[in-house]
Amino acid sequence: MSAPVSTSPDHAHGHEEESKFQIYVNVAMLLAVITGVEIVGIYLPFAKWVIVTGLVILSVVKFLYVIFYFMHLRWDKPFCTILFFIGLVLSAGTVWALLAIFSVKDSLPLQT
Amino acid sequence: MDAILKSDLQVKDVATETKSSVFWRPTAQTGLISWLTTVDHKKIGFLYGIFALFFFLVGGFEALLIRLQLMTPNGTVLTAQQYNTMFTMHGTTMIFLAIMPLSAAFFNFIMPLQIGARDVAFPRLNAFSLWTFVAGAIILNLGWFMSAGAPDAGWTGYAPLTSKAYTPDHSVDMWIMGLQLLGVASIAASLNFIVTIINMRAPGMTMMRLPVFTWMTLITAFLIVLSFPFITVALVEIMMDRLFGTSFFEVSGGGMPILWQHLFWVFGHPEVYILILPAMGIISEILPTFSRKPLFGYPIVVFSGASIGFLGFSVWSHHMFTTGMGTVATAAFSLATMAIAVPTGVKIFNWIGTLWGGHISMRTPMMFALGFVWMFMIGGFSGVMHSAAPADAQQQDSYFVIAHFHYVLIGGSMFALLAGIHFWFPLMFGRKIGEFWGKLSFWVIFAGFNITFFPMHFLGLNGMPRRTFTYDGNLGWNSANYIATVGALILGVGIFIYFAVMVYTYFKGEKVGKDVWDARTLEWSLPNPPPEYNYRVIPTVHARDAFWYMKQNKEQIAKEDATHAKEEAAHGGIHMPHQSIYPFVASLGMLIAGIGISVMDNDPTPGFWGKKIGVTMIGGVVMLAGIYFWALEGNGGYHLHPENDGDESNGKKPAKH
Amino acid sequence: MSSHAAAGTIDHHHDPSTSTGIPNKKLIMWTFLASDCMFFGALISTHLIYRLHPAPGSPSPKQIFSLELTSFSTFILLMSSLMMALAVTAIQKGNVKSMRWSLLTTIFFGAIFLGCQVYEFEEFVKLKNVTLTNSMFGTTFYTLTGTHGIHVAVGVFWLILMYVRSFQPHEAGRTFGWLFKNFLHITALVGAVLLSMFAVLGAVHTLHTGGTAGAYFASYFSMIAGFVGCVAVCIGFAQPKALSNFGEANAIDVESMGLYWHFVDIVWIVIFTAVYLIEYL
Amino acid sequence: MDGHQSTIKVEGPVARSQLEVFYVTCWVTLVIFILVGAVLAYASIKFKARTTAEEKSIPPEQGHGNPLIEIGLIGASILALVVIAIPTLKGIWYTYDVPEDRKADTYEVTATGYQWWFKFDYPSEQIAGAGALATANELVIPAGRPVRVNLRTIDVIHSFWIPKLAGKVDMMPNRANHLWFQADQPGYYWGQCAEFCGDSHAVMRFRVIALGPKDFNDWLSQQTAPARDVAPPRVATQDAPKVQFASLRTFKQNETGHTAKYDISPLDAWKAQQFPEKGESVALIAQGKALFKEKACLSCHEVRGHGYAGISGPSLTHFGSRSTLAGALLENNTEQLHRWIHNPESVKAGNKMAKGYIDNNIKLTTEDEVALVAYLQSLK
Numbered sequence A: 001m002s003a004p005v006s007t008s009p010d011h012a013h014g015h016e017e018e019s020k021f022q023i024y025v026n027v028a029m030l031l032a033v034i035t036g037v038e039i040v041g042i043y044l045p046f047a048k049w050v051i052v053t054g055l056v057i058l059s060v061v062k063f064l065y066v067i068f069y070f071m072h073l074r075w076d077k078p079f080c081t082i083l084f085f086i087g088l089v090l091s092a093g094t095v096w097a098l099l100a101i102f103s104v105k106d107s108l109p110l111q112t
Numbered sequence B: 001m002d003a004i005l006k007s008d009l010q011v012k013d014v015a016t017e018t019k020s021s022v023f024w025r026p027t028a029q030t031g032l033i034s035w036l037t038t039v040d041h042k043k044i045g046f047l048y049g050i051f052a053l054f055f056f057l058v059g060g061f062e063a064l065l066i067r068l069q070l071m072t073p074n075g076t077v078l079t080a081q082q083y084n085t086m087f088t089m090h091g092t093t094m095i096f097l098a099i100m101p102l103s104a105a106f107f108n109f110i111m112p113l114q115i116g117a118r119d120v121a122f123p124r125l126n127a128f129s130l131w132t133f134v135a136g137a138i139i140l141n142l143g144w145f146m147s148a149g150a151p152d153a154g155w156t157g158y159a160p161l162t163s164k165a166y167t168p169d170h171s172v173d174m175w176i177m178g179l180q181l182l183g184v185a186s187i188a189a190s191l192n193f194i195v196t197i198i199n200m201r202a203p204g205m206t207m208m209r210l211p212v213f214t215w216m217t218l219i220t221a222f223l224i225v226l227s228f229p230f231i232t233v234a235l236v237e238i239m240m241d242r243l244f245g246t247s248f249f250e251v252s253g254g255g256m257p258i259l260w261q262h263l264f265w266v267f268g269h270p271e272v273y274i275l276i277l278p279a280m281g282i283i284s285e286i287l288p289t290f291s292r293k294p295l296f297g298y299p300i301v302v303f304s305g306a307s308i309g310f311l312g313f314s315v316w317s318h319h320m321f322t323t324g325m326g327t328v329a330t331a332a333f334s335l336a337t338m339a340i341a342v343p344t345g346v347k348i349f350n351w352i353g354t355l356w357g358g359h360i361s362m363r364t365p366m367m368f369a370l371g372f373v374w375m376f377m378i379g380g381f382s383g384v385m386h387s388a389a390p391a392d393a394q395q396q397d398s399y400f401v402i403a404h405f406h407y408v409l410i411g412g413s414m415f416a417l418l419a420g421i422h423f424w425f426p427l428m429f430g431r432k433i434g435e436f437w438g439k440l441s442f443w444v445i446f447a448g449f450n451i452t453f454f455p456m457h458f459l460g461l462n463g464m465p466r467r468t469f470t471y472d473g474n475l476g477w478n479s480a481n482y483i484a485t486v487g488a489l490i491l492g493v494g495i496f497i498y499f500a501v502m503v504y505t506y507f508k509g510e511k512v513g514k515d516v517w518d519a520r521t522l523e524w525s526l527p528n529p530p531p532e533y534n535y536r537v538i539p540t541v542h543a544r545d546a547f548w549y550m551k552q553n554k555e556q557i558a559k560e561d562a563t564h565a566k567e568e569a570a571h572g573g574i575h576m577p578h579q580s581i582y583p584f585v586a587s588l589g590m591l592i593a594g595i596g597i598s599v600m601d602n603d604p605t606p607g608f609w610g611k612k613i614g615v616t617m618i619g620g621v622v623m624l625a626g627i628y629f630w631a632l633e634g635n636g637g638y639h640l641h642p643e644n645d646g647d648e649s650n651g652k653k654p655a656k657h
Numbered sequence C: 001m002s003s004h005a006a007a008g009t010i011d012h013h014h015d016p017s018t019s020t021g022i023p024n025k026k027l028i029m030w031t032f033l034a035s036d037c038m039f040f041g042a043l044i045s046t047h048l049i050y051r052l053h054p055a056p057g058s059p060s061p062k063q064i065f066s067l068e069l070t071s072f073s074t075f076i077l078l079m080s081s082l083m084m085a086l087a088v089t090a091i092q093k094g095n096v097k098s099m100r101w102s103l104l105t106t107i108f109f110g111a112i113f114l115g116c117q118v119y120e121f122e123e124f125v126k127l128k129n130v131t132l133t134n135s136m137f138g139t140t141f142y143t144l145t146g147t148h149g150i151h152v153a154v155g156v157f158w159l160i161l162m163y164v165r166s167f168q169p170h171e172a173g174r175t176f177g178w179l180f181k182n183f184l185h186i187t188a189l190v191g192a193v194l195l196s197m198f199a200v201l202g203a204v205h206t207l208h209t210g211g212t213a214g215a216y217f218a219s220y221f222s223m224i225a226g227f228v229g230c231v232a233v234c235i236g237f238a239q240p241k242a243l244s245n246f247g248e249a250n251a252i253d254v255e256s257m258g259l260y261w262h263f264v265d266i267v268w269i270v271i272f273t274a275v276y277l278i279e280y281l
Numbered sequence D: 001m002d003g004h005q006s007t008i009k010v011e012g013p014v015a016r017s018q019l020e021v022f023y024v025t026c027w028v029t030l031v032i033f034i035l036v037g038a039v040l041a042y043a044s045i046k047f048k049a050r051t052t053a054e055e056k057s058i059p060p061e062q063g064h065g066n067p068l069i070e071i072g073l074i075g076a077s078i079l080a081l082v083v084i085a086i087p088t089l090k091g092i093w094y095t096y097d098v099p100e101d102r103k104a105d106t107y108e109v110t111a112t113g114y115q116w117w118f119k120f121d122y123p124s125e126q127i128a129g130a131g132a133l134a135t136a137n138e139l140v141i142p143a144g145r146p147v148r149v150n151l152r153t154i155d156v157i158h159s160f161w162i163p164k165l166a167g168k169v170d171m172m173p174n175r176a177n178h179l180w181f182q183a184d185q186p187g188y189y190w191g192q193c194a195e196f197c198g199d200s201h202a203v204m205r206f207r208v209i210a211l212g213p214k215d216f217n218d219w220l221s222q223q224t225a226p227a228r229d230v231a232p233p234r235v236a237t238q239d240a241p242k243v244q245f246a247s248l249r250t251f252k253q254n255e256t257g258h259t260a261k262y263d264i265s266p267l268d269a270w271k272a273q274q275f276p277e278k279g280e281s282v283a284l285i286a287q288g289k290a291l292f293k294e295k296a297c298l299s300c301h302e303v304r305g306h307g308y309a310g311i312s313g314p315s316l317t318h319f320g321s322r323s324t325l326a327g328a329l330l331e332n333n334t335e336q337l338h339r340w341i342h343n344p345e346s347v348k349a350g351n352k353m354a355k356g357y358i359d360n361n362i363k364l365t366t367e368d369e370v371a372l373v374a375y376l377q378s379l380k
């Protein structure tokens, strides 16, 4: 995932850096395309769960591209990734658990 | 090597030497200004400690009033409303203004020393955390001096009791705003600690060589950073309900009050581990020191600490077993809660393993530490009883819970913090507390504590509900309550002795040299009290109990130090950050804005610029100004060239380059 | 060891002064973002829980949302992220000038996003009659997207501060005069952003209500004039008289700001799917 | 541990199953405590350095741990937890709802929490023109049958707890909670609101009375009847006797509101309460009945059959037959009833009736109070 970091300063400034511009533009284009696909996707005549799954996957892909490229986790020490994912995983887990708790019959609000 | 110099400082080395003329960089070493502008982690830690102990006494005083009211059936010491205020403020004060800041005091004072650093990563942010904490504490306690009265909705502030309909006055606003500021302070401080521990370690201090206290600081900081956002959101929502008339928790608008409980406890449960993990860290330092043995199973202790922290996020609904969550959710949270007993048990076992085969010296800190192990175990077991949901249906909101959490909070956190104060007192102030008085205070506290809280288990099982200002005499609760009150008074006497002895020692106690306890971690290699730059030479760490290793390998260390000293001198000496007033200004702004939001009445007559909005805006401007100057003044700093170790004169000479 | 500080040879992937090699500022930012994940987690849960159990008679989001507008602002935010990334690369190579332009573009895109949000909110309140208090949907929707909007606004403000800061002279040049100018510069830039935003919103409004260009200029003249004035002030201040002390060494400051900005972007990615798109199914 | 609210001396299957789980946790942790405690005590005594010389002697071996012991202990802990977990899971499902085979026999009631009293509705006892039978603060149930309680609230969160019969379940706004329990024998049980709900949470109590089939049916037919009318209009009130209760005294704050009667033989005491008192003064009662209207009591209280239909306070239709009043804070006798209507605020801080006195500008003379007390007590 993350390339081993070279200790030589010269290397860091080498050709790898030069091509970042290109990478960033490509990623941005990809993100735009995915967003387009998502928008079209909601009108497709598939079962709801298929579309939801699709949307979730596409959003996750977008998410990962931004954090790994724009936020250059890909080139950073893995520790940054771990750090962020602690928060991300706990947050996602908590949101999921809360939604699960509120989906059961006992949680139906009592509207009178 | 050279781990201590910060990157941007190296770059701006030249610039930082000349003091900029635009910004006020106070240099006072004594007096009020020096305290308001300090960025020294030791001074900040000391201030945290003082505030925390003050609020501990306030919270204790409130507890005594509670106990006096309940001493006999149909007590009349307090009215219903005063009583409700009392336990609300008692719980809030003890948790947020006593235990947490006391832990923070140790984080600040001890942790950087333990990892061989000269300061925390962001010294000014550290000052900001302290003053914001003070601002939060002020707002929380403002109610005592106002007609609205102090908050009285319980430390859990369950909606909809906290809504405008049921608490129309400002008391709850102050509670919300106070906690909000305390949250900001805690998060800021924790971010700082995390970066410090991860990035400011001395050479050779690998993560698996960190002292356990530092490890627990790290985990606690993570818990704070990850759990406080939930209460922040909950408080924002309830505040919007109160200020703008939204209906997050307002049934008439389709709101579900139960959501408050979820948001609160997603924070609340990790919070209780925030209270206990630092304590466990302290214990894990004291037991090895006084057994003269390394901690038994260090990696497992560390790992179990981390898993307690992690699991702590998956059990919040065990506070809600009686809210009718349905069978599956109840069962899931019940089992997850039980699972926490395993990593906690591991710690207990390892502490016993540490004692095993050691040379235990029964000094006061050790007495408190052993008291901790016993008392925490009892508290943990009643926790496990709670975790069995069907049993908890009878125990929830009864005195059984009160017994449980006072065992883990006092017998746990408080005992450990009291132990820590005894333990590190010689390092902080160069004086040692006399053994006789120390042990006496221990025994009185220990006895008083058990007399107070053990009977509460029976009260709970006998059906006494918590948060009740009165009870009838025919329910079989009279003697247990009476005993508990007598115990609380004994406990109060014990605490009094403890503090009296501490104050006495501060001024007149026996002076001691370096490393009184023959301890094992780096901070003890410093002279006492530690100089402002902490380490004349940044130590190189070779083993887990770094200082113990140093004592065993004196020549090697001396040689290393000599070379490093030269290298450092070549780099311009010890870099020290400038003091700064702006963190204080920013916090002051938050205090003013907080007062505006929480206690000012909204008078819409003069249009938009009412009193409320006016005061809030003024606060906001002060805060922004503080942050603006803070950002512009830059880190700054000066250089020190101490002569030799143990040089207490703190001879400060601006470097001449 | 501080040799690399002098010449432009800073290794942006490794800071030898810290134990892990990760700069302190980057580490604190990542930790803060982890914390912010929880923050938005709580807000998103609130919204979704109430969407799961809508109160009877609550409005139907599908009828309220404008997918075109939201898609557009999503796209804009993505582009701003791109510009932010470019700004970071620029300063890492010591190219302050290029960085300034990238920052300005980022500010520009950020302002458009905010403008879209203001427009959206106004539309919802005035035309669709969804206010903060009249339905649970409005309450949670405005709170969630508004909090995100505040994050964007803070980001824009931070970008402005950073941009202005890139003109900061060396220590010796920092006088009260500079402090004052610095302050004015910031004010002018903030003013430019706000005034342009409202001028454009005004233009949209005029178009909607079928007004003429003349009417538009008549009623928004002061805003447009103010905007031009602010821009002029900014251009005036943007002449670096003294050598600025902003350079490659400050890359870390720009980078941590960038992390924040990108994070706000990914939060929007989640919100876009979880709050907007899902409603259309 | 055998107080009126004991969770140890239980009298129904739900509380019993909860108690069993508690005992399991208790025994398991007790055993662990003894084992761990013994080792801890042994280690602290055995390895204690007794002299300074011993303290300063060569340090012991610097051992670092023993993975085998650790894993063994972890395994043992998990095993211990499994022992707790199994009855826990069983208990969760058992206590959640009435077992399938008892469903048909279940009696259903609805309990609603108010700041700070409970209202009980009996959906299966419909009264023509008045809806379901409603009473307050005393829940009368058939003994030996499962009772399923729908838990509702109109204001803040309350919690419904009868320690001897079942653990608590909260009454949550906007939530349809429920709870079931069964009283094995006829009896009189103490209940308590167990969730902090504001000023007078502590005194938000109630009672549960379980009756055998016949008694229960008698009670139902008495309750479904309109309020007892002792004073036909024509026995007018020309000269109401000037009765003075010996007890017209002022009570101190928090003064006990009960006598030992209900500690000794509560069910019998309750049963005695069901019958009209001897020596009622018809004139006084008639005067009280009129005052009830005059003083605007009717704006909050219902007295079915007397044309009073307020809803924000407890129904008083058969108030005289209840053993307690004001959220089961006071025993329902002349003295305490007078204490209550004389100054509700001094009895129960913040309560809504005191507020009603102010809002409706209710001022009672001693004569009024005497008459009202007589009237209320006649409502058997």
Ligand code: HEA
Pocket (backbone or CB within 6 Å): B156, B272, B273, B275, B276, B318, B319, B321, B337, B338, B340, B341, B342, B344, B345, B346, B348, B376, B377, B378, B379, B380, B381, B382, B383, B384, B386, B387, B388, B392, B395, B396, B397, B401, B404, B405, B408, B409, B412, B413, D029, D032, D036, D076, D077, D078, D080, D081
């Ligand atoms: C320092 C704070 C602290 C700590 C450490 C704990 C630790 C635990 N707590 Fe506690 N708790 C509180 C503070 C704390 N708690 C507070 C403040 C409340 C009340 C809040 C309020 O309502 O106001 C509360 C309430 C509370 C409840 C809710 C009660 C209710 O309101 O109904 C529950 C329920 O499960 C619970 C469980 C536990 C458990 C299982 C642990 C475990 O972590 C304990 C683990 C420890 C051990 C078990 C002992 C040592 C282990 C061994 C020797 C190994 C072998 C043991 C076994 C295999 C069993 N706690």
Ligand code: HEA
Pocket (backbone or CB within 6 Å): B056, B057, B058, B059, B060, B061, B063, B064, B066, B067, B087, B088, B090, B091, B092, B094, B095, B099, B154, B155, B156, B402, B406, B409, B410, B413, B414, B452, B466, B467, B468, B469, B488, B491, B492, B493, B495, B496
């Ligand atoms: C760390 C936290 C902590 C600590 C240390 C304590 C300490 C004590 N607590 Fe508390 N307590 C809580 C946290 C804590 N508590 C919480 C969270 C609640 C729940 C609140 C709620 O329901 O919302 C609670 C509730 C609570 C209750 C239940 C109230 C109720 O539900 O109705 C009781 C009752 O006995 C009690 C008692 C005590 C006692 C006797 C002490 C003693 O240990 C105190 C010892 C200290 C002293 C005795 C101080 C001595 C000082 C002096 C003598 C000098 C005084 C002078 C000056 C002020 C200048 N506490």
Ligand code: CUA
Pocket (backbone or CB within 6 Å): D113, D114, D116, D157, D158, D159, D193, D194, D195, D196, D197, D198, D201, D202, D204
């Ligand atoms: Cu109702 Cu407490």
Ligand SMILES: [Cu+2]
Pocket (backbone or CB within 6 Å): B268, B269, B272, B316, B318, B319
């Ligand atoms: Cu908990």
